[in-house]
Every structure is written in C-alpha cells, then in structure tokens.
Amino acid sequence: xxxxxxxxxxxxxxxxxxxxxxxxxxxxxxxxxxxxxxxxxxxxxxxxxxxxxxxxxxxxxxxxxxxxxxxxxxxxxxxxxxxxxxxxxxxxxxxxxxxxxxxxxxxxxxxxxxxxxxxxxxxxxxxxxxxxxxxxxxxxxxxxxxxxxxxxxxxxxxxxxxxxxxxxxxxxxxxxxxxxxxxxxxxxxxxxxxxxxxxxxxxxxxxxxxxxxxxxxxxxxxxxxxxxxxxx
Numbered sequence: 001x002x003x004x005x006x007x008x009x010x011x012x013x014x015x016x017x018x019x020x021x022x023x024x025x026x027x028x029x030x031x032x033x034x035x036x037x038x039x040x041x042x043x044x045x046x047x048x049x050x051x052x053x054x055x056x057x058x059x060x061x062x063x064x065x066x067x068x069x070x071x072x073x074x075x076x077x078x079x080x081x082x083x084x085x086x087x088x089x090x091x092x093x094x095x096x097x098x099x100x101x102x103x104x105x106x107x108x109x110x111x112x113x114x115x116x117x118x119x120x121x122x123x124x125x126x127x128x129x130x131x132x133x134x135x136x137x138x139x140x141x142x143x144x145x146x147x148x149x150x151x152x153x154x155x156x157x158x159x160x161x162x163x164x165x166x167x168x169x170x171x172x173x174x175x176x177x178x179x180x181x182x183x184x185x186x187x188x189x190x191x192x193x194x195x196x197x198x199x200x201x202x203x204x205x206x207x208x209x210x211x212x213x214x215x216x217x218x219x220x221x222x223x224x225x226x227x228x229x230x231x232x
Contacts, residue, residue, distance in 0.1 A: 002064075004029040004148060004179050005050070010059035012045050012203075019045040020203045023059070029147065030176060032193055034222070035183040037200035038230055043183045044081070046200070047152055050181075051078045064147055074104070077146035079137060081153040081183075087126030091119065091136055098140050110143035113169060131162035138166055142173040149180045155189055163189055187223040197222050199229060 005027040012020040020042045027033060037043050048054040049061060052068045063072040085094060091114065099105045114121060117135055125133060138154060151170070155163040163186075171193055174180060184190050191211065199207035206229065211222055218225055 002029045003027075004064055006060075006062040008060045010046075010049070010061060011057045012042075012049065012054065013057045018203055020049075020056075023203070023205060025198070025205060025208065027179060027181070027196075029179050031195045032170075032180045032182065034187070034190060034194045034197040035181055035200065036187060036197055036222075036226055037206075041200040042203040043200055044152065045203075047078075047150055047181070047183060050148075050150060051076055074102075075147045077141045077144040077149045079141040079149075079151045079154055081156070083133060083137060085125055085137065088124055090122050090124050092121040094125065094136070094140065095121070098143070102144055104145040106143050106145060109173060110139055113139045113143070113173065117165075131159055134162065135165060135169075138169055142169055145175065147178050149174055149178060151180065151182045153184055154182065155184060155186055167193055187226050188221075191222045194222065199226065201230070 003026055005025065007023055007025040010020055010023040011018070023046070035043050035046070045054065049056055050063065050068065052073060061068050064075050066072050066075070089097070095107060095110050098110075099107055111121070114136075117132070119128075119132065119136070125136065128136065134154070138151075141149060141151070154170070155166050167190065170180060182190055182194070194211050196210050197207070197214065198205060214220070214222055214225055220228075
C-alpha cells in the first residue's frame with residue numbers, strides 16, 4: 001500500500017480556541033476510512049485543511065507526497081456538508097461545468113449514475129428533493145478519477161432509501177487504488193463499508209484502528225465502541 005496522507009504535528013488554533021492539537025496520522029491508499037467524533041472534535045477542521053481551505057497553525061500535511069496546494073486539488077474530490085451549487089442550473093449544465101473545471105471528470109460515469117436515479121438531466125437543481133440534490137452532488141464527486149475522496153456527512157438528513165443509494169454509489173464508483181474518507185455521525189449506517197476508523201476527541205486522535213481489529217479485540221461494533229467512548 002502507498003502512503004496517501006501523511007500528517008505530522010498538525011495544530012490549528014482559532015483566536016484562542018484549539019481545534020486540532022499535535023495530530024499525527026498516516027493513511028494508506030485503497031482504504032475506506034471513517035472519521036468519527038462528536039461536534040467540535042475537529043473533523044471539519046481536519047477536512048478543510050486537507051482540502052486546502054484552511055491553513056494549519058503548525059505542522060505538516062502531505063497528500064500523495066505533495067504539500068497541500070494546487071497539486072493536491074487534482075488528487076482530492078471533496079463533498080462538503082453543505083451545497084455550493086447554483087440551484088438555477090440544470091443537472092446537464094452542472095455536469096458540463098465540472099467537466100470543464102476538472103480534467104479527471106468522467107462524463108460517462110456521471111450519466112450512468114444519473115440514469116440509475118432516473119432523473120432528467122434537464123431539470124434545475126432547485127426543483128429536486130433534498131435527497132435527490134444530495135445524490136446529484138455525490139454523483140459529481142464520485143465521477144472524478146481522484147486518488148482521495150473526502151465526504152463530509154454524505155448521508156445526513158436523507159431518508160434510508162437515499163442512504164442506501166449513496167453508500168452503494170460510493171462503493172461502486174471509486175477506483176480500488178483510491179481511498180475514501182467519510183465524516184459522519186451515522187456510524188451504524190456506514191460501518192458496513194468501512195475498513196478503518198479514526199476517533200477524534202478534543203482535537204486529538206483518540207483511536208485509529210481497523211474495523212476488523214475493533215470487532216476482534218473489543219468484541220463490539222464500531223458504533224457500540226463509539227457510544228462507549230463518547231458516552232452517547
């Protein structure tokens with residue numbers, strides 16, 4: 001396996017508040033990783049630093065051997081927790097925008113997934129239900145030939161059927177050599193697809209284990225261990 005993410009001594013402060021403190025982390029390619037923790041644990045801050053949207057206060061972050069910057073933006077395909085798309089655009093127009101912006105955007109893959117949804121590409125995004133908007137955004141992210149997919153709360157606020165589609169889409173539409181980092185509160189829904197988990201607590205890594213080791217050593221599910229650690 002290749003080292004895809006290499007983080008050394010990462011710290012991020014916001015006007016007296018420490019969001020991340022001395023985080024050291026290595027993640028390999030070809031893994032699906034759950035980034036788990038309560039609100040305020042540092043998940044979104046870590047994701048934004050990986051995506052180059054925030055600058056660290058201290059420490060070093062390398063993605064596929066590159067410092068976070070222009071080169072890493074072509075490595076990462078990012079799904080934020082809130083929509084950033086123009087609701088007045090049609091799905092077809094949005095696909096075209098992504099194709100122009102990202103050289104690795106696979107238009108055939110995008111339309112294949114859209115056909116599964118039986119959505120008309122000529123409809124405007126704002127006319128779709130919340131669940132279908134989430135699905136379209138996921139299609140955009142998973143249609144890139146990226147090395148690292150970062151998904152921030154991809155199944156929050158959608159019904160169980162939409163969750164199933166989203167998880168199946170994630171599993172079916174990424175290259176085996178790539179990795180997926182999923183931040184979520186809905187652990188029981190995603191646990192089945194995870195290889196590894198990271199527990200963040202107060203801006204530090206409380207646990208980084210494979211799902212298999214947690215089940216064999218702890219004798220419980222990831223969801224059960226999470227509830228025990230965080231007293232949910």
